[in-house]
Structure formats: C-alpha cells, structure tokens
Amino acid sequence: MSQPVPPPQQPYDAQPGGGNPFAAQQPGQPGVPTGNPFAGQQPGQPSQFGGVPFTPAAPARNNVALGLLAAVVAALVAAGVYGGIIGATKHEIGYAAVGVGFLVGLAAGKVGGRNPALPVLSAVLALVSVYFGQLLGVAMINKSDRVPLSEVFLDHFSELNSLWKADIDPIAFLFFALAAFAAFSGAKKAAG
Numbered sequence: 001m002s003q004p005v006p007p008p009q010q011p012y013d014a015q016p017g018g019g020n021p022f023a024a025q026q027p028g029q030p031g032v033p034t035g036n037p038f039a040g041q042q043p044g045q046p047s048q049f050g051g052v053p054f055t056p057a058a059p060a061r062n063n064v065a066l067g068l069l070a071a072v073v074a075a076l077v078a079a080g081v082y083g084g085i086i087g088a089t090k091h092e093i094g095y096a097a098v099g100v101g102f103l104v105g106l107a108a109g110k111v112g113g114r115n116p117a118l119p120v121l122s123a124v125l126a127l128v129s130v131y132f133g134q135l136l137g138v139a140m141i142n143k144s145d146r147v148p149l150s151e152v153f154l155d156h157f158s159e160l161n162s163l164w165k166a167d168i169d170p171i172a173f174l175f176f177a178l179a180a181f182a183a184f185s186g187a188k189k190a191a192g
Helices: 062-091 094-112 118-141 151-154 157-165 170-191
Strands: none
Touching: 062 094, 062 118, 062 151, 094 118, 094 170, 118 151, 118 170, 151 157
16 A cells, blocks of 8 residues: 655745745734734624623722722731731741831832822831831730730720830831831832
C-alpha cells in the first residue's frame, strides 16, 4: 500500500506575512479573528450572543464623602486589629502601625479618588487609628477577668490614657509619623 505524499510546502519565511495567513488583512475587517467577540459592535448594541454586553460603570472620583467614610471604616477595623495584635503579643509592633496607615489611605484613595483633601484626612485618621489601637492593646493587657474589656476601655478611659502615656517611648512617635506618611502616600497612589 502506498500512501499519497502531501505536496511540498513553502517554508514559513517564504509565505506572505511570515507564515501569518491574516497578515494582509487589517484588524476589525470581516473574517479576521481578533479574539474579541464585540470588536465590530457599537456600545449598548445587542451582541451576537444575545443581550447587551457588560459595560462597567465609571468609578466614583473626587467624592470626599465616600472616601472619608471608607477611611473611617478602615481606621476602625485597623485599630481593632492593631489593638488585638498588641494585646496578643503584649508589646507594640511598630511596623503594624505603618500597615494601619497604608490601609486607611488605600481605602480613602480607592473610593474617594483624587480629591486633595483625602490624603490629609487619611493621615489624621491613621494617627487616630494607631492611637486607639494602642489604647485597645493596653486595655487588653491590663484588664482583669472580672471586668469586661468594654468597661475598661469606656469607663476607665482616663486611667487607660495615663497607662498609655507612662508606657510610650520616643520610637512610638516615629511609627506615628510613618503611619501618617503611609496613609498620605497610600491615598495618593490609590487614587492615581
């Protein structure tokens, strides 16, 4: 039995377009596969697959109220996590304060956009968040089994603040500054 021999083919370099059968056609012309099923279609028109293709809404930009709300929520969550870390480890981890600041700035920038007030507000909220996180950590370390944490934090706030002041060291102020800087720069980068 003999099998038919295929005809000889030209090498890829000798073919038009270096072996690309669609090299002579321009993208968007009929018959040219572009990989995009919606390539020749106007926005909002039904597609060949039925229905209208998804067009994402433009992100909210320059919205101070939403950015501030997102930053406040992020500051509350970050303060709780930071305080929990301090309470669990029984000492302050300064680099976590930088993470608190970055999280607050990221939330404000992503949601609020490029408003120039948001980085400044993020820095202030980061400082407040780190402060309350440290207070929460001091409360967790110094609470007794008989008194709930909420009572220590809310009813004995002045004593808690005095404990915090007595325990603070100069390096803590560096981490406050780094947290504010991280929030400021995080908000600017997230908005860009």
